[in-house]
Amino acid sequence: MTRTLLTGLLxxxxxxxxxxxxxxxxxxxxxxxxxxxxxxxxxxLPDMHGLDVLRRVREEDQDTPIVVLTGKAxxxxxxxxxxxxxxxxxxKAHLNQGNNVLAFMDVLAHAMDRRSGISAQxxxxxxxxxxxxxxxxDLRGPAGVIKMLMELLLSEEGLPPKHRSLLxxxxxxxxxxxxxxxxxxxxxxxxAGVMDPDREDVDLREIVRSSADGHRLAAEVKGQTLTTxxxxxxxxxxxxxxxxxxxxxxxxxxxxxxxxxxxxxRVRVEVDGDHGVITVADNGKGIPCxxxxxxxxxxxxxxxxxxxxxxxxxxxxxxxIVDAHGGSVHAESPGGEEHGARFVVRLPxxxxxHDEATPTRVx
Numbered sequence: 274m275t276r277t278l279l280t281g282l283l284x285x286x287x288x289x290x291x292x293x294x295x296x297x298x299x300x301x302x303x304x305x306x307x308x309x310x311x312x313x314x315x316x317x318l319p320d321m322h323g324l325d326v327l328r329r330v331r332e333e334d335q336d337t338p339i340v341v342l343t344g345k346a347x348x349x350x351x352x353x354x355x356x357x358x359x360x361x362x363x364x365k366a367h368l369n370q371g372n373n374v375l376a377f378m379d380v381l382a383h384a385m386d387r388r389s390g391i392s393a394q395x396x397x398x399x400x401x402x403x404x405x406x407x408x409x410x411d412l413r414g415p416a417g418v419i420k421m422l423m424e425l426l427l428s429e430e431g432l433p434p435k436h437r438s439l440l441x442x443x444x445x446x447x448x449x450x451x452x453x454x455x456x457x458x459x460x461x462x463x464x465a466g467v468m469d470p471d472r473e474d475v476d477l478r479e480i481v482r483s484s485a486d487g488h489r490l491a492a493e494v495k496g497q498t499l500t501t502x503x504x505x506x507x508x509x510x511x512x513x514x515x516x517x518x519x520x521x522x523x524x525x526x527x528x529x530x531x532x533x534x535x536x537x538x539r540v541r542v543e544v545d546g547d548h549g550v551i552t553v554a555d556n557g558k559g560i561p562c563x564x565x566x567x568x569x570x571x572x573x574x575x576x577x578x579x580x581x582x583x584x585x586x587x588x589x590x591x592x593x594i595v596d597a598h599g600g601s602v603h604a605e606s607p608g609g610e611e612h613g614a615r616f617v618v619r620l621p622x623x624x625x626x627h628d629e630a631t632p633t634r635v636x
Contacts (some may be wrong), residue, residue, distance in 0.1 A: 275365050279313060285325075286378070296321035303330050303337065311338045311381050314359070324354060331358035338388035340380060360384035371546055383404065416451035420444055470513035470597050474623055477508040477517070477549045479541040481542050484521040488529060496534045499525075502541040509623040510548045517620070518596045523587045524616045532557040532613065548600070548619045556613040560606040568604050595620070 280290045291306060293299035296318040303312055303326075312330075316323035323341060328383035330339065333626070340361045343351040361376055361384040423444035428436065484500045492499040510517075521540070528538045531557040543550045560568065569592040595602045600620040 275315065282377075295319045296323070296326045300326050300329055304333055307337060309335075309337050311385055313340050313363075315342045315346070315365075316354070318465070324350070324357065325355055325359055331367065334392070338381075338384040340384045350487060360387045365556050371403060374536055376564060378613070390486050416447050419447040420451065423447060440583060470516055470594075472511045472513055472598075474509050475512050475514045475549060477512075477515070478503045478542050479509050480514060480518050481521055481540055481551060484518055484525055485540055487522070488525040491529050492538060493524075495529065495532075495536075497529065497536050497538055499533055499538045499540075501540065504542055506542065508542055508544055508596075510620045512598050512620060517598070520591050520594050520618060521551065521553070523591050524618075527587065528553055528555040528557075528614075531555065536613075544622070547622050549622050551557065551618040551620070552615055554615040559612055560614050565604055565606060569602070584620075593616075 280292060283290050284437040288310075291302060291309070293302045297320055299314070299318070303309070313606070314326060318326070327339060327341070332336070335358075338360045339358065340363060341351050341354045341359045342363055342365050351359075354362065361380045363380055420624050423440050426432075427444065432595055434582070437635050475606055481501060482503065485499060490500050525540065526537070531540060537556045539552075539554045541550075541552045541554075569588045592602055595618055598620055600618065602616065602618045605617065
């Protein structure tokens with residue numbers, strides 16, 4: 274009855290109407306028979322729920338406006354559909370009242386405008402992605418070239434000590450510039466919502482092991498001991514390996530910076546239910562309690578860190594990367610001499626791991 278009514282109503286307003294008798298036919302029509310200016314989807318279908326059709330359509334089609342049809346008792350479900358990709362809803366009881374025809378047509382027009390706006394926003398985000406990709410390459414490239422040229426010059430034999438010192442200063446400055454540019458670009462991309470994790474199944478132990486190896490020399494230069502505690506079994510997470518490596522690199526780099534000469538650093542991987550837990554701890558002077566709450570805010574550092582160079586964006590980037598993976602990160606600092614600070618990162622695992630894992634200690 275509703276289908277017949279709507280067909281007649283829309284045809285009378287000059288629309289070309291394609292009908293489907295059930296959810297399966299409607300799904301096939303929407304995905305393969307379009308494009309359509311707007312789709313009307315009844316939530317009560319003979320073979321499946323309308324929300325299932327909506328979900329399936331939105332997995333492949335983000336452009337077609339969809340208005341759901343519901344009875345008076347289904348308003349809550351209809352509003353739920355709005356959060357799952359629908360662009361409007363209509364109470365079928367109102368369709369039989371002539372004075373509601375204009376309101377019905379307004380709903381369709383609003384749905385088309387809304388979906389058009391969503392499509393335009395998606396196109397804008399794609400433009401932003403291409404723009405950030407371009408400037409990332411253009412801004413990061415020169416600093417890397419300068420550093421490489423300085424390294425080549427430094428490899429020459431017979432350089433006067435003064436010239437070698439100047440070249441080393443230029444090389445170190447280029448490296449600092451590359452780090453600053455990288456942090457600003459990464460924060461801008463994440464903040465704009467255009468850095469999407471490229472997920473794959475990764476063993477968190479390997480990320481931690483590789484990052485720790487990369488920071489071991491810097492720790493040794495300061496007379497620090499860097500220890501890793503890794504489970505004997507794999508800790509698989511669906512993550513962007515490069516982004517998670519950035520997280521661990523940042524935390525370990527900070528630990529080396531803020532821990533006094535001769536201090537102790539430890540990075541540990543554990544399994545806690547369906548999460549992998551990575552802890553980076555040091556025995557430095559710690560972080561004041563009133564600073565912990567704001568530690569991950571952009572452009573902030575703990576008190577006493579004024580002499581440390583950088584943008585103040587490192588921990589803000591860490592939090593946003595972890596959040597993008599559905600995880601969490603927080604800092605702890607119990608206070609007192611040699612209690613230092615701990616940064617705890619939790620990331621969802623692939624499935625659930627419940628086997629007991631015996632740590633392997635490597636110094």
